[in-house]
Amino acid sequence: MLPEITQKLLAAKQEKGMSFVDLEKAVGRDEVWIAAVFYRQASASQAEAEKILSAIGLPTTLAPELTECPLKGLGPVVPTDPLIYRFYEIMQVYGMPLKSVIHEKFGDGIMSAIDFTLDVEKEEDPKGDRVKVIMSGKFLPYKKW
Template identity: 80%
Template sequence: MIPEITQKLLAAKKAKGISFADLEKILGRDEVWIAAVIYRQASASEEEAKKLIEALGLGGIYVQELTEPSVKGLGPVVPTDPLIYRFYEIMQVYGMPIKEVIHEKFGDGIMSAIDFTLDVEKEEDPKGDRVKVIMNGKFLPYKKW
């Protein structure tokens, strides 16, 4: 279920005819991060929230909500949206192989989802355009004590 604030922000974005790439230029933050704020998967500073709300032509009533810590995640169910499900499927199929390759290259640890960036790029291809997703997370080795 999409939060009410998200619905209002997306409606304002659509009404203004503004893209996430446009918002990236205005806020000086990555378009994926801005989308995460709108979907309440990330929190903005007061200054970032004000810039976002101003860019969308909304009053300041949403600033506080956008700065509050968010509840992250999709919930305990398998996603049903086809695009989101494909990422779930990718992890079902390639999760263990990716884990093994990371351990082989870095040792026993995890990739941070906090010290992390994610970029989405479009690669034009005559056989059909390609989606390129680049995840970049700090490696965090497990501590020994």
């Protein structure tokens, strides 16, 4: 079940006939980041929250709900939504190989999910359109002490 604020945001966005790309133009932030705010996986500043709410016609009195630090993640269960599950499956199959390749190229560390960008592109293909997901995160080496 989606949080009540998420339901309100999505309903208002649909009622206005807006896409996340439209909101990107109105707010000046990436469409994926704005979607993360909608789904309470990111927090907005007061000014960003007000821009989002104004763009979709909701009262700015809801801004505190968008500026709170959210509880992030899908929870402890395996996702059941087919699209989200595929990302889970990708990590199950390619997680260890990806980790090995990153360690070979960068050393012992992780890719930041804080200093991070995520872009989604549509690649037209005669055999069927393709989803291109581009993740870019700062490499953070583990400290030695």
